[in-house]
Amino acid sequence: MSNSTSQGSLEYLNVQTMRILEAMNFRHNHNTALYSDGTQLIGIVGDRGSGKTTLLHSVCEAAARQHNWIVLPVVRPELMPASESTLVAMIGQMARLTVTQPDLFSSGEGIAEIEQLSHNVLRAALYLGRETVQDVLTNSPSLGQFAADSASVLFRASTLTDDLQSLVVSLLRETGRQGIIIGVDDIDLIPGRLSQLLSDVRLLSSCPGILPVICLSWNDLRGSLRAEMMSLYPSLDPASLEKSVAQQVMKTMRPDRIFEPLQLPRNQRLDYRPIESDASLGEVLLKLFSLIQGKNREPLGQWLAQQLGSDERRVLGFAWLPDTYRGLEHLYYSASSLIGALSGDRSALELGQQLRQMVGSVSRETSGFDVNLEIQAGGSGGQANGLVAVAEWPNYSLRISANRESKRIFQSRGTRILLREVARPLATERLSVDSRQSETRGHRDLTMREMSGALLVQSLLSSSIFEDPPPSGPLSLVDDSCVFLQEVRIVGLPTDDGFFYIPPSSGIVYVDRWTKTWNWIVNQTAKSDEGSAPADRLLTNICVATVQIWSQGRAPELVEPARSLRTAFAEASRLYVTFAATLIAEDDWQWLPAAAYCQWYEKLLPNSFHDALLTADTLQAVLETWQAAISSGSRADAGVVGLRDVYSRRMGVQSSELKSSSRSRAWLYGYRALLGNVAPDLAILLKEFEKEYVERGGRGSKGRDAVEENVLILEGSSRYSYATRKTVEAIEEEQLLRRVLAQLKP
């Protein structure tokens, strides 16, 4: 029996035990069979480790103690030799009751009769157990012999039933009990014997006074029945096979007599503690995460402390917790062992082994995915017992889903900014590659549990346990992930990529923070009062949220918007200089948050330094501060070189390509101030777009102010039924609309 329980789980165990007893006693008190055909059976179903055995034993103990039942020892078929009949074992226990539980028989009367009946029943069961009709069919040399032998088998079966009934009546009379409970645990563990087991249980349950209580897992039961039937009837088609399996299950178990062990609700699982343990699972994990988070690494300990201290239990934060008591128990002891290894004088390899078990505890429970972790002792970097590891992951990738409606942040003078909130992260697995054809076979969306578990494992692997670089994982949110969250038109032109970004993020802590940061920015900016320079306000909020929510982990509801962009930008720049001083060239953003922040500051933040987005004064001040920060420290060259690469790609490298680009790229001209400072050769190429840009920027379009005052573009619709993809009809409609509008333009 498992020793794993907690205050909450004990309560659930007692509740479910009483419910089952009520169902059992209902039959007895109302003299009704649990089945309309007179059979009775109680089923306890659940996944492996969910507490079925614990519940079964709890019911048996309560029944024997409180409810006046005879309870036989629980039968475990998987521990019995293949040659031994389960039916014989169960009947044998009944037959030996006068010896094994003599206290049940207060008076000695009737014992002799019981013993005689026991002898008859046991002999009939032994005889019956030797042969079935199927066996007779297989072994009979002729039809006549089969007829005779099978009749004999069936006669013995009916004899057994009668003798068994007589024995049960006598037992109940002599003991004064209301029935006999026979517990059968893990009935589904042995393919090849399952059908016989179910048949034995049904035979017993057809005898009034006997109540079998069986434990099984639905999925394993179906799987075992399927395997059995496939071997017996190899020509059966899949549909018929499934139907037969379903019928077998339905024949055995009536839905209203099925009970599941109650699992701890998700928000109580961190309170779980094994019996005689002082610390809860949450406390153990907090201690472990605090030990391994290390300097400048992902703050797992801080993150968990925040989750524990908050009433809101976000799904991403806790979906990785095991569902079953056994899973919680394994996680508890894995974490405890790892703490012991970290705290004591253990070798590096032993530490690695403990970590591997911890990773396994999480990955197996969430999805069964396996991270192939190769660990060996290091020794470089001055660490004598350092660990070096390489991780091989399933083919996962991460993206995000967004709310459908956009929020209009800014619309003026041909410049429009629409932003969408993030709904949640999503992960996908690219299925196995066909080695012959070198093609993937499709994709599978991970469940929230699987994704959450994988993110946590990724965080564990990027902890301070490993030498640099630690093994990295596949689940990251980068700038490409959020391009579709924004739609920006500059001087009336559609733009081809994004302008507002937050740092790239991986691991459970920073992916969680990423979504909170972005949504705070969108909501804060959208609800701000309309006034001058709303794009300045947006950039201000980006700086505030990145520093306080993304980098420092503050709760969004505690973050106040800054009073000015200069203040917010100065703070963001100070943090950049601090982080840049701690980094070396080989540091990667995937496992060092400081490197992710620096990458954002150097390459992603400047995308918003556009003169159609920021006012002239703001743009100048921002560029001066940014350039000063970039020039500080050892990352000066890396920062500028990286940015040049970004804008080379954005603009197209060849000037001839730029000339032949459509005029829709004229918006690039708004970057002349930025590029003039970091890449003057690129800034020269922008001259091609000056006329178009200036014309559109405000000096030419006399209708702009009049139309802006009187016309509003709205994204939401109460009636439009959008197509989910571009059909031929949609393309034709769009072409017609564009032709008409082109003709209407003066």
Added chain:
Amino acid sequence: MNPTERGQLKLEPDLLWDTGFKSLTRAQVSDILAEIYDTLELRVGHRIAEKLDVNQLATFERIVAGHDEADALAWLRKTVPTYQDTVRSEYSHIVNTLRNAAELRKSSRSEEAIVDDASDRD
């Protein structure tokens, strides 16, 4: 399309639905609405420019270059007091033209179907 309480006209997806363009994706709707907005801007600007003399045009250019929307609007109200009517009439013109185009397309497709059906029976 009725103006809002503040007198603003709305460019929204329902406009395209009502004019007969019902097969578009969300992205297409968004792009087309922006295109309609641009077209309206250019047409209104052209109509306003027709009513201004050279000096008035130069004055307006200076005000717009100063990036002061409030000044620009105040000048427009004073110099071209009917500019809001211009916006409304151009808006209606664009919407009606689009509606007519949709109806013509629909009717020409019906005629093609009739012709095809008739030729099948020949």
